[in-house]
Amino acid sequence: MSLKDYEASFLDYVRKMLNIEEAISVLYWDLRTGAPKNAVSQRSNVISQLSADVYKMSISKDMAHYLITMEEAISAGKCSLEVEKTVKYLRKQYDRNTKIPVDEFEAFVKCQAISESVWAEAKEENNFAKFEPYLTEIIEYKRKFVEYLGYKDCKYDTYLDQYEPGMTVNKLDEVFSEVRNKLVPIVKAVSTSGKNFEKEEMKAFVSTQKQKEICEQLLASLGYNFDAGRLDPTPHPFATSLNLGDVRVTTKYHENNFEKALFSTIHECGHALYEQNISKDLEGLPIAQGASLGIHESQSLLYEKIIGQSFEFWKANYPKLKEQLNGVLEHVSLDEFYKVINNSKPSFIRIEADELTYPLHVMIRYEIEKDLLDGKIQVSELPSIWNQKMEEYLGIIPETDREGVLQDVHWSMGHFGYFPTYALGAMYAAQIKATMEKELPNFSELIETNDFQTILDWLKVNIHQYGAMKEPQQILKDVTGEELNVKYFVDYLESKYTKLYELEEVNKS
Amino acid sequence: MSLKDYEASFLDYVRKMLNIEEAISVLYWDLRTGAPKNAVSQRSNVISQLSADVYKMSISKDMAHYLITMEEAISAGKCSLEVEKTVKYLRKQYDRNTKIPVDEFEAFVKCQAISESVWAEAKEENNFAKFEPYLTEIIEYKRKFVEYLGYKDCKYDTYLDQYEPGMTVNKLDEVFSEVRNKLVPIVKAVSTSGKNFEKEEMKAFVSTQKQKEICEQLLASLGYNFDAGRLDPTPHPFATSLNLGDVRVTTKYHENNFEKALFSTIHECGHALYEQNISKDLEGLPIAQGASLGIHESQSLLYEKIIGQSFEFWKANYPKLKEQLNGVLEHVSLDEFYKVINNSKPSFIRIEADELTYPLHVMIRYEIEKDLLDGKIQVSELPSIWNQKMEEYLGIIPETDREGVLQDVHWSMGHFGYFPTYALGAMYAAQIKATMEKELPNFSELIETNDFQTILDWLKVNIHQYGAMKEPQQILKDVTGEELNVKYFVDYLESKYTKLYELEEVNKS
Structure with missing residues (x-):
């Protein structure tokens, strides 16, 4: 077979895998947006079967042969960059999926399922002791698996790399400590x-139908393409890319808290704009997706926090919102509205935290994960370590573990290395924003006039189109001209919150 | 391997096929209820791939081996009735899929695709000559394939059997001619x-939201289980069973014709009630579906026409509907409403035809299909034969082929034998209703008091639970105590329309 034919056969094999993954994604979207209750148990069988099929394809003998042969062709300079990146992506997946012995991995998957359900009970009952043995077992697996997977400097690097390729503990320790x-x-x-910007008016009744209309208009105004997506309600909002022509967003409507749906929609819009604008040339390749969770989060946070919670944005959009809300905000001025949506207060629950305190929630989790993996701390110590760090970073201590160390599902599944990407996204976003301010000197004005096409075009050219063709740190460097520099993030927050709260200069450096 | 283990392996194989089919059904449901425009082309690749996978499994060497071995075990009396019916179902599918040479079948599939798109153009342009050569080719395939598939008395029987197992031309000729x-x-x-019951009020504006609420209430009232289904809008209403816990209905809202959504919802509800009430013991087997298209249609028509368009139904529900419609029907009495929803008039388009004229539309198609297959008529003659039959049966002649012989998509795909099931469904429904009137002596009263649980329970016990465990004619005989007897259908229509239109006795027999 000629190399050309061989490559075509390889790409066909890859497309077949992605087609099954697309079916799985539609099934998940459906489950999360309104599949009836009684559908779930049999639908899970379908998802398991298809997932197993994709998994088998990713580690098959065919795949092994494809990878070796294609890697030779790449070394000989005979392949396009797209194919090279695809092979690299699949090689990483192949190694990860084959290095861990199958029986141990299957035992881990079973343990995950039990651990997750015990976690839910333990959280409900506020009973950390109940969860402790399961979390201990999960962490033993993570410690063992990292030996199979291999690592250079730090064990944690290996897991971090699964979500944020190229990111390391060394770098994270440095930037997190600075931040x-x-x-x-x-x-x-x-x-x-002593300032509290909260307003009773924000809890007024706004119908789901009305909120939906407002969210749809916001999406359209930010450049979301409804020919390649749709908006649906869900209990836990997310965006999902089913294929490049079908990137869906979801939101949750609270009839006595319209603010939540607004900003969760803008957040998911940021994710969706990224996927909708990946180059169509990458269609059918696994690199037709965001570069990493961190870069993805930079796009959602850029839209939600930096643009959506800016004064400029509401200067342009507040009059219309007031009109749409039919008197609900009659006695709330633009200035007051801007303040209330940016109200900041240390709180216990990460997913409800504001822009300013959020990164500290992440750091607590990061430090604990790292120490658990290195065996520096024991699971039994977690509640006290958690509360100690909460006090140190946020000045508050949760009264229960339910509001503390038990709040997140992630550890029960052994998802280590995931949390840092949320904070990295915020830092990337601030750095990208600083570059946009240089390259689009009228950046504020664009927001003030709802000219989002210019902003989207810039993001498309500089970030979106590449999908996962570039590694996250490479994207950041190409876009901003420098490596991750938290100065931008710190400056952004300091400037914004000093002004908002009329603070004395806090960090005299 | 013991027979027990072998049977388990066989059933596992079958379940795997059904799981893929379930995924395909979800993808179709999604495409038909709101998938974004740009999703479609890549999503079709996913559907093709999964469909090919199921097809390959249905004719694989494994399947051949399973069938032979299981058939031996069945002959030896070692299997349950459920397994026996499953093997019979899969054997039929295997034979049908293997008797036609693969290359010829693939050529036919290609021809179908072209033919369908040419048909759409020809219909648009009102140009039968354009479609003629493609339809001719399709029919040549159907004539050739029936030789491979085999037949006893009539060629058409073979195709009829694919939709209505056990039904024959002999029987159909007899009942259709009597009807x-x-x-x-x-x-x-x-x-x-000279009577026309139409009313301007029926074209008043009723919002989609309002129609949706009314349809949801109707569904719930008829016994549709929303824990095992949902209602969504779509351009072409359908019901679909994704699994036994997930049977969805769809409807179309016309803002100036609320009547359509109402009755299409009740129609699809009839289909859905059937699938929701199949015995859970059949889950994971291909016989966990309706017995045939005809029996399925008997359920939808029983609910839509016999119950939903009855005077009793609206005696119970009209006051509430009037209230819900907020004055729209203020000047329309119950009597007038009952008449307008049963207004009958010969018309050109089958899918818009009323209860009384519909079967005649079906017969025209049936007679033409049969004669085409037997070579008794040529494709070129179709427009004139069509118009001639329209005049003979309905007393009207369409002015264009677009409203005549070109109106339906079915022939362009070679779907022969499908149309008769619509008329059979209406006949089955009337016969089943007559039995219900005997066994539930207060049948009319049940409708008048919205006591649909009693009716549903009866259908569940007598029909729904069996799924495809029984052949359609067996079901009819078990339920009604006799074979298909069109007297019930004719009596039902004659009595209803004689009264409605205050006719002299029409058929003095």
Whole structure:
């Protein structure tokens, strides 16, 4: 067979895998947006079967042969960059899926399922002791697996790399510590300022139908393409790319808290704009997706926090919102509205935390995960370590483990290395924004005039189109001209919250 | 391997096929209820791939081996009835899929695709000559394939059996001719009665949201289980069983014709109630579906026409509907409403035809299909034969082929034997209703008091639970105590329309 034919056969094999993955994604979307209750148990069998099929294809003898042969062709300079990146992606997946002995991995998957359900009970009952033995077992698996998977400097690097390729503990320790040092004093200053911007009007009744209309208009205005997507309600909002022509967003409507649906929609819109604008040339390849969770989150946070919670955005959109909300905000000025949507207060629950305090929630989890993996701390110590760090970083201690160490599902599944990407996304976003301000000197004005096409075009050219053709740190460097530099993030927060809360200069450096 | 283990392996193989089919059904449901435009082309690749996988499994060497071995075990009396029916179902599918040479079948599939798109153009342009050569080719395939598939008395029987197992041309000729002889005079009497029950009020504006609420209430009231289904809008309403816990209905809202959504919802509800109430013991077997298209249609028509368009039904529900419609029907009495929803008039388009004229539309198609297959008529003659039959049965002649012989998509795909099931469904429904009137002596009263649980329970016990465990004619005989007897259908229509249109006795027999 000629190389050309061989490559075509390889790409056909890859497309077949992706087609099954697309079917699985539709099934998940359906389950999460309104599949009837009684559908679930048999539908799970379908998902399991298709997932097993894709898994088998990813580690088959055919795949092994394809990878070796294609790697030779790549070394000989005979393949396109797209094919090279595809092979690299699949090689990583192949190695990850084959290095761990199948029986141990299957035992782990079973353990995950039990652990997750015990976690849910333990959280409900506020009973950490119940969860402890299961989490201990999960962590033993993670420690064992990292030996199979291999690592250079730190064990944690291996897991981090699964979500944020190229990111390391060395780098994270450095940037997180810098951010923490600057953030903690700001958070303290804000929480002792005596100011609370909350407003009763934000809890007024707004019908689901009305909120839906507003969200649809926001999406359209930000450049979301409804010919390649749709908006649906769900209990836990997400965006999902089924194929490049079908990137769906979801949101949750609270009839006495319209603010939530608004900003969760803008957040998912940021994710969706990324996937909708990946180059069609990558269609049918596994690299037709975001570069990493961190880069993905940079896009959602750029839209939600930096644009959507900016004064400029509401200067342009508040009059219309007031009109749409039919008197609900009659006595709330633009200035007050801007403040209420940016109200900051240390709180216990990560997913409800505001822009300023959120990164500190992430750091607590990161430090604990790393130490657990290295065996520096034991599971039994978690509640006290958790509360100690909460006090140190946020100045508050949860009264129950349910609001503390038991709040997130991630550890029960052994998802280590995931949390840092949320904070990285916020840092990337601030750095990208700083570049946009240089390259689009009228950046604020664009927001003030709802000219989002210019912003989207810039993101498309500089980030979106590449999908996973580039590694996250490469994207950041190509776009901003430098490596991750948290100065932008710290400056952004310091400037915004100093002004909002009329603080004395907090970090005199 | 023991027979027990072998049977388990066989059933596992079958379940795997059904799981893939379930995924395909979800993808279709999604495409037909709101998948974005740009999703379609790549999603079709996914559907093709999964369909090919199921097809390959249905004719694999494994399947051949399973069938032979299981058939031996069945002959030796070692299997349950469920397994026996499953093997019979799969054997039929295997034979059908293997008797036609693969290359010829693939050529036919290609021809189908072209033919369907040429048909759409020809219909649009009202140009039968354009479609003629493609339809001719399709029919040549159907003639050739029936030789491979085999037949006893009539070629058409083989195709009929694919949709309505056990039904034959002999039987159909007999019942259709009897029905036609009785129906044509009634239709004539109605259309020359000078009465027209139409009302302007039925075209008043009713919002989609309001129609949706009414349809949801109707569904719930008829016994549709929303824990095992959902209602969505679509351009071409259908019901689909994804698994036994997930049977969805769809409808179309016309803002100036609320009547359509109402009755299409009740129609699909009838289909869905059937699938929702199949015995859970059949889950994971291909016989966990309706017995045939005809029996399926008997359930949808029983609910839509016999119950939903009855006077009793609206005696119970009209006051509430009037209230829900907020004055729209203020000047329309119950009597007038009952008449308008049963207004009958010969018309050109089958899918818009009423209860009384519909079977005649089906007969025209049936007679033409049969004669085409037997070579008794040529494709070129179709427009004139069509118009001739329209005049003979319905007393009207379409002015264009678009409204005549070109109106339906079915022939372009070679779907022969499908149309008769619509008329059979109506006949089955009337016969089943007559039995219900005997066994539930207060049948009318049940409708008048919205006591649909009693009716549903009866259908469940007598029909629904069996799924495809029984052949359609067996079901009819077990339920009603006799074979298909069109007297019930003719009596039902004659009595209803004689009263409605205050006709002299039409068929003095």
